[in-house]
Structures are given as C-alpha cells and as structure tokens.
Amino acid sequence: MADEFIALSVPNLKGNELKYVTDAVETEWVSTAGPYVSDFEKKMAEYVHTPAAVSTQNGTSALHISLLLSGVTREDAVIVPTLTFIAAVNPTKYIGAEPVFMDCDDSLCMDPAKLLKYCETECDFTDGKLIDRATGRHVKAMIVVHVFGNMADMEAIMDIAAKYNIKVIEDATEALGTYYTEGRYAGKFAGTIGDLGCYSFNGNKIITTGGGGMIVSNNEELLAHAKHLTTQAKADQANFIHDEIGYNYRMTNLQAALGLAQLEQLEAFIKTKTENYNHYKEVLDKVDGIHVQDFRPGIRSNYWFYSVVFENDETGRDRLIEELKENHIQSRPIWGLISDQLPYEGARTFELEKAPWYWKRVVNVPCSTNLSSEGVDRVIDVIKKMVQG
Ligand SMILES: *Cc1c(COP(=O)(O)O)cnc(C)c1O
Numbered sequence: 343m344a345d346e347f348i349a350l351s352v353p354n355l356k357g358n359e360l361k362y363v364t365d366a367v368e369t370e371w372v373s374t375a376g377p378y379v380s381d382f383e384k385k386m387a388e389y390v391h392t393p394a395a396v397s398t399q400n401g402t403s404a405l406h407i408s409l410l411l412s413g414v415t416r417e418d419a420v421i422v423p424t425l426t427f428i429a430a431v432n433p434t435k436y437i438g439a440e441p442v443f444m445d446c447d448d449s450l451c452m453d454p455a456k457l458l459k460y461c462e463t464e465c466d467f468t469d470g471k472l473i474d475r476a477t478g479r480h481v482k483a484m485i486v487v488h489v490f491g492n493m494a495d496m497e498a499i500m501d502i503a504a505k506y507n508i509k510v511i512e513d514a515t516e517a518l519g520t521y522y523t524e525g526r527y528a529g530k531f532a533g534t535i536g537d538l539g540c541y542s543f544n545g546n547k548i549i550t551t552g553g554g555g556m557i558v559s560n561n562e563e564l565l566a567h568a569k570h571l572t573t574q575a576k577a578d579q580a581n582f583i584h585d586e587i588g589y590n591y592r593m594t595n596l597q598a599a600l601g602l603a604q605l606e607q608l609e610a611f612i613k614t615k616t617e618n619y620n621h622y623k624e625v626l627d628k629v630d631g632i633h634v635q636d637f638r639p640g641i642r643s644n645y646w647f648y649s650v651v652f653e654n655d656e657t658g659r660d661r662l663i664e665e666l667k668e669n670h671i672q673s674r675p676i677w678g679l680i681s682d683q684l685p686y687e688g689a690r691t692f693e694l695e696k697a698p699w700y701w702k703r704v705v706n707v708p709c710s711t712n713l714s715s716e717g718v719d720r721v722i723d724v725i726k727k728m729v730q731g
Pocket of ligand 1: 555
C-alpha cells in the first residue's frame with residue numbers, strides 16, 4: 343500500500359500566482375524594476391501596518407541590511423538565539439561582528455530573564471553603551487527570532503533593550519501574520535515592534551516568492567536607507583554616483599508577482615494552519631509522554647510550524663522521524679544549536695539550558711497549508727502507534 347507522500351511544509355500556489363507571473367512575463371518586466379515589486383511592498387506594509395516595506399532577495403539579506411542599519415560594525419557584539427535557523431546569525435559574521443548566544447524559554451524564543459541577567463552580570467553600562475566585560479565589545483543590537491510563528495516576549499525584551507540602549511531586530515521570517523491580541527502591543531504584528539523587522543518568502547515559509555524577503559520598520563528614514571542599501575546605494579542614478587557600499591538585494595518583479603498572489607491568501611493559509619494545529623493538539627496532548635508545543639497566550643499566531651515534544655524520552659525524536667519516513671511522511675528535528683556548529687566554535691554563550699533540552703526532544707510534523715484533516719489523522723496514527731507501542 344503506497345500511501346501518498348506527506349511533505350513537511352511545501353508551497354501552495356493555487357491563487358493568482360500563475361496569472362500575475364504570466365503578466366510579468368508577457369509585459370517583459372521580469373527584473374528588479376516593475377510594478378509588482380512596489381505593489382507587493384505596499385501591500386505588505388498595509389498588512390503589518392508600517393509606513394512602508396523594502397523588498398530583498400531573501401530573509402538573510404534582509405537581516406544583513408538590518409544589522410548595517412543598526413550601526414553594527416566588526417567591533418561590536420550582537421545578542422542572538424542559539425536555537426534557531428543559522429541564517430538568523432550568519433549576517434552578524436558577514437559584518438565581522440561577534441554573536442553572543444542566548445538561551446530560549448518555553449516559547450522556544452529568547453528568554454528575557456536570561457537576557458536581563460546577562461546584561462546585569464556580564465556587562466557594564468557606561469555612557470549609554472553596554473560593554474561585555476569578557477570581550478570588551480559593545481553590545482549594539484540583538485536579533486530576536488519569533489520561532490515557528492510564536493511571538494517572543496516583546497514587552498520584557500523591549501524594556502531591557504530600552505534600559506541598555508540595544509537595537510532590536512526582529513527576525514519574523516517564520517511569523518508573518520502573528521500579532522499581539524492583548525497587552526501593551528495589542529494589534530502589533532511580529533516584526534513591527536523592534537527597530538527593524540525581517541520577513542522571508544523562502545519555499546517553506548507561510549507565503550513564498552520562491553526566494554525573497556522584506557524589511558519593515560516604523561521609522562521611515564531607516565526604510566529609505568534600507569532601500570538605498572539594497573539598490574547599490576545610488577546617490578545619482580543617472581550619472582552612476584554612489585555614496586556608500588551598496589548591495590544588489592532587491593527582489594525581482596517575477597518574485598513579487600508570486601508574492602502578491604500569496605499575500606492575498608495569507609489569512610486563509612493561517613486559518614488552515616490553525617485548524618490543523620488544533621487537530622494535532624487535541625489528540626496528541628492526550629498521549630502520555632508527548633505534547634504539542636503551545637504558542638504564547640495573548641497572541642494570534644500564524645501557526646507556521648508544529649512541534650511534538652518528547653517529555654522524557656531522548657530517543658523518541660529520532661525513532662519518530664524514522665517511523666514517519668517509513669510511512670511516507672516527512673518530518674524533521676529542531677535545529678542543531680548554532681553555538682555548537684563549526685563556524686561558531688568558541689563563540690560567547692550565556693547559560694544555555696533550555697535550548698539543548700528542546701534540541702533533543704522536538705520533532706516538527708507536517709504543517710503545509712494544503713494538508714487535509716485526513717492527512718493530519720494519518721500523521722497522528724503513526725505518532726500514537728509509536729509512542730504507545
Ligand atoms: C528562513 C529563515 C531565515 C532566512 O530566510 P531566507 O529567506 O531563507 O534567507 C532566517 N531566520 C530564520 C529563523 C528562518 O527561519
């Protein structure tokens with residue numbers, strides 16, 4: 343019995359994608375000039391309620407530009423999470439700055455209590471600068487990742503950032519559509535609370551442009567500068583005069599045509615993701631030894647990725663991935679800790695405890711927006727059989 347393959351997280355292109363891309367091709371606007379780019383930027387800004395948005399080639403380049411806009415140089419340090427995708431951290435190294443790896447809490451996002459403890463016990467705050475005593479580096483910025491569509495504890499994090507004059511870059515590449523429903527930031531979308539926010543439209547994200555990204559901010563000057571840097575820093579375009587080192591990071595019209603069609607369906611995608619999440623959770627939370635990881639209360643999550651957590655059994659993760667594979671179901675472990683990876687050997691870390699715990703115990707299960715309720719049941723059956731024996 344060859345059961346149909348169930349993928350982990352794949353694109354869903356059944357809206358106006360073909361129509362808009364065909365239009366881009368037929369009008370021969372395929373590169374970085376073209377109406378879809380500015381249209382997509384405008385619609386994104388409207389959706390997350392920022393004055394504008396600046397497109398990029400991917401989420402990684404959006405983060406790179408955001409670090410530059412935060413004034414980070416090779417002399418500085420940047421606080422980053424250790425439990426996330428490595429693209430959230432690599433741009434720090436593109437600039438030559440040094441990461442300081444921070445632990446997560448049970449939201450899988452940065453732990454604000456540890457963040458505060460690091461600032462208080464490991465650093466000096468003088469002349470408006472937070473200096474890491476061990477390295478002598480100025481801790482100028484932090485990258486806060488909204489892991490799997492959850493929201494980091496932005497109230498606590500923004501307070502610490504204000505106290506110690508640290509710029510906040512939100513890596514909202516996994517959290518487009520997530521927003522606070524309660525508290526100080528009610529109505530605010532992930533990516534729009536810190537100084538700068540970054541989105542990704544990679545193939546596995548909640549909406550895709552094949553590859554692409556976006557920078558948002560409430561600061562229009564920063565956004566204008568972002569556009570300048572992503573388009574080769576042209577001071578006088580007609581005469582090829584450039585006033586900074588710029589980058590060729592702008593999205594193409596073809597990508598933006600896809601993006602525009604995808605954005606039209608975002609709320610419908612979130613609806614499906616929510617239903618499937620609730621379905622998994624309702625059944626699997628009753629199974630002894632595992633649970634489906636919660637999202638923070640007081641938010642509307644986009645429910646991008648679902649995490650099955652083995653509470654006590656460290657062998658469960660790999661056994662489940664194997665068992666699902668035999669049943670033609672794709673899954674994956676959570677990321678290996680970035681501070682354990684070769685390029686980050688010897689990097690500065692601070693009290694990593696929860697991140698290694700989750701690393702050994704999380705399996706991400708299928709969450710595509712075209713996954714049916716029957717598909718979810720098939721995945722649930724395999725999990726139940728394995729865990730209950
Ligand atoms: C996907 C992702 C990125 C990078 O986005 P790309 O578009 O693939 O460059 C960065 N950070 C996190 C947390 C991601 O999941």
